[in-house]
Each structure stands twice: as structure tokens, then as C-alpha cells.
Amino acid sequence: MINDETRRKLREMNLSEVVTALELQQQELSCVTLPFDERFQRITDYLYQEKYNSKIQRLIKLSKFRLPKAEVNDIYYCERGIDRNAIQELSTGQFIHSNTNIIFQGFTGSGKTFLACAIGRQACKQQIRTRYIRLPDLLVEHDEATLIVKSNAKLLKKYSSYGVLIIDEWLFEDISEDEQHFLFELIERRHDCTSTIFCTQYRKEDWHSRLGGGVHADAIMDRIVHNAIWIEAGKVNMREYCAKHRL
Known part of the structure; x- marks a missing residue:
């Protein structure tokens, strides 16, 4: 588990998503035994998806659609x-x-x-x-x-x-x-x-x-x-x- 000081440093560097990803992994017993490379890959995938979703929501907001939920x-x-x-x-x-x-x-x-x-x-x-x-x-x-x-x-x-x-x-x-x-x-x-x-x-x-x-x-x-x-x-x-x- 990462300690509070590491969490603080990550958040200070605007990397709170990394904290969230690590905490999610710690909640899954199957992730604990995975090799470091695979765990890091999963964290990277999680961060990429979060950044992508955030960008899409920002673009939708800036678009000022009359019907923003239209699908x-x-x-x-x-x-x-x-x-x-x-x-x-x-x-x-x-x-x-x-x-x-x-x-x-x-x-x-x-x-x-x-x-x-x-x-x-x-x-x-x-x-x-x-x-x-x-x-x-x-x-x-x-x-x-x-x-x-x-x-x-x-x-x-x-x-x-x-x-x-x-x-x-x-x-x-x-x-x-x-x-x-x-x-x-x-x-x-x-x-x-x-x-x-x-x-x-x-x-x-x-x-x-x-x-x-x-x-x-x-x-x-x-x-x-x-x-x-x-x-x-x-x-x-x-x-x-x-x-x-x-x-």
C-alpha cells in the first residue's frame, strides 16, 4: 500500500488519478499478485481512459450544444x-x-x-x-x-x-x-x-x-x-x- 506521504506528493503533482488507480488495484485481490509491469500497464490504461473521458466531456461542454445529451x-x-x-x-x-x-x-x-x-x-x-x-x-x-x-x-x-x-x-x-x-x-x-x-x-x-x-x-x-x-x-x-x- 502507498502511504499518506506518497499520496500527498502525487496529489501535489496533480496526479490524483494515480492515487485512485492504485487504490482501485488494492481493492482487487487478483491485482496484488500481478507482476509490476502488468500492474503499471493497467494503471497506464486507467489514466489514459480517465484523461480521454475528461477531454471528451470538456469538448462537449465547450460545444454548447442545444441538446448536449443527444446520442x-x-x-x-x-x-x-x-x-x-x-x-x-x-x-x-x-x-x-x-x-x-x-x-x-x-x-x-x-x-x-x-x-x-x-x-x-x-x-x-x-x-x-x-x-x-x-x-x-x-x-x-x-x-x-x-x-x-x-x-x-x-x-x-x-x-x-x-x-x-x-x-x-x-x-x-x-x-x-x-x-x-x-x-x-x-x-x-x-x-x-x-x-x-x-x-x-x-x-x-x-x-x-x-x-x-x-x-x-x-x-x-x-x-x-x-x-x-x-x-x-x-x-x-x-x-x-x-x-x-x-x-
């Missing part, structure tokens, strides 16, 4: 018409490595946000920096940044740095010309470097007019739709479904 395994498929295989493929994270965008399209209440957060959570588990934000909130940040010198450049740098960026309520509200320019700059910086997930009620043919119908709309769409996976969110109102099954 791919909890996605409801029955009667929705969602392609289960497509969702499972997205959960592998391959789309991130190919810098592919994802577009979840469907009516309000169809579960777009849950799908996006579930995929985003999978990205966090693969240690990918991820961020969720509603487009109205992003544009508020942009409007505030325009009042401060160089703040808009910092905002673009911030949101272009995430490996996966989830933009919810995409094109939900009218967008000014200045906001169109901001979105173009953001999408341009992320194009072919990262992956962006869009949640929207609007079909592809409606995007151009929602983006102002001009050159900014052309440029934004050109950088999104040609390298995107489109997923229909399904035919079931998930808010209504969840409300009924919660009773």
Missing part, C-alpha cells in the same frame, strides 16, 4: 423515413476528414437539432473541436462585433477554427447585405478545410432568394451545396411525439 443510438427512426445507414455513416466522422458539409432539412419540430447535436457529440468523441450556434445568435454576435475595431476579424477567426460548426435555424430570418457578406467570409474560410452542419426548414431551391438573390447568394451556395450530404429530417413531428410519450 446517435437514441435517434427515433420508426415512420420518420430517415436513412438509418446514412446516419450511421455520419456518426463515423468520415465526413469531417473529407471536409464535407451536412444539411438537415425538414419542417419545424422534425428533429433537425437533435440529429445535428447527436452527430456533433460523435465528433467530440473523436476529439474534434465542435461548436453549436443558432444563426440568429451568430448574427447578433456579428452586429455587436461591427461596433468594435477588429472584433469582426476575431469573430471570423473564432468560428472558422472549429473542425465542426453546427449552424441551426439556417436562413430562418431575412439577412441584410452586411450579414450576407459576413456569412460569405465565414463560409469561404471554412470551405474545403472544415465541416459545417446546417439545420434548415428550407429546401435547396429556396436558399438563393433567402440569401438575398445576388452575388453573395451565388458565392455562399457554391461553397456549400456542391460538397454536402442532404438528410431529410423525416415526416414525424418529434416535439409532438416526445410530448405524448412523456405523459
Whole structure:
């Protein structure tokens, strides 16, 4: 057994996980008789898993998901018409490595946000920096940044740095010309470097007019739709479904 002084020194060096691992081993009679090398290997495996779990939880917290507990395994498929295989493929994270965008399209209440957060959570588990934000909130940040010198450049740098960026309520509200320019700059910086997930009620043919119908709309769409996976969110109102099954 390690003595109190050794415990103190380990904790002082921010190695409290080592103390926990040793104490867990001491509680297992089968570990006491193991060779030192094997015991040390088990401690190393324990510490690695603890550090990994801690990092994943930190990434999930920093992602600011609207639904932080959304899991791919909890996605409801029955009667929705969602392609289960497509969702499972997205959960592998391959789309991130190919810098592919994802577009979840469907009516309000169809579960777009849950799908996006579930995929985003999978990205966090693969240690990918991820961020969720509603487009109205992003544009508020942009409007505030325009009042401060160089703040808009910092905002673009911030949101272009995430490996996966989830933009919810995409094109939900009218967008000014200045906001169109901001979105173009953001999408341009992320194009072919990262992956962006869009949640929207609007079909592809409606995007151009929602983006102002001009050159900014052309440029934004050109950088999104040609390298995107489109997923229909399904035919079931998930808010209504969840409300009924919660009773």
C-alpha cells in the first residue's frame, strides 16, 4: 500500500488519478499478485481512459450544444423515413476528414437539432473541436462585433477554427447585405478545410432568394451545396411525439 506521504506528493503533482488507480488495484485481490509491469500497464490504461473521458466531456461542454445529451443510438427512426445507414455513416466522422458539409432539412419540430447535436457529440468523441450556434445568435454576435475595431476579424477567426460548426435555424430570418457578406467570409474560410452542419426548414431551391438573390447568394451556395450530404429530417413531428410519450 502507498502511504499518506506518497499520496500527498502525487496529489501535489496533480496526479490524483494515480492515487485512485492504485487504490482501485488494492481493492482487487487478483491485482496484488500481478507482476509490476502488468500492474503499471493497467494503471497506464486507467489514466489514459480517465484523461480521454475528461477531454471528451470538456469538448462537449465547450460545444454548447442545444441538446448536449443527444446520442446517435437514441435517434427515433420508426415512420420518420430517415436513412438509418446514412446516419450511421455520419456518426463515423468520415465526413469531417473529407471536409464535407451536412444539411438537415425538414419542417419545424422534425428533429433537425437533435440529429445535428447527436452527430456533433460523435465528433467530440473523436476529439474534434465542435461548436453549436443558432444563426440568429451568430448574427447578433456579428452586429455587436461591427461596433468594435477588429472584433469582426476575431469573430471570423473564432468560428472558422472549429473542425465542426453546427449552424441551426439556417436562413430562418431575412439577412441584410452586411450579414450576407459576413456569412460569405465565414463560409469561404471554412470551405474545403472544415465541416459545417446546417439545420434548415428550407429546401435547396429556396436558399438563393433567402440569401438575398445576388452575388453573395451565388458565392455562399457554391461553397456549400456542391460538397454536402442532404438528410431529410423525416415526416414525424418529434416535439409532438416526445410530448405524448412523456405523459
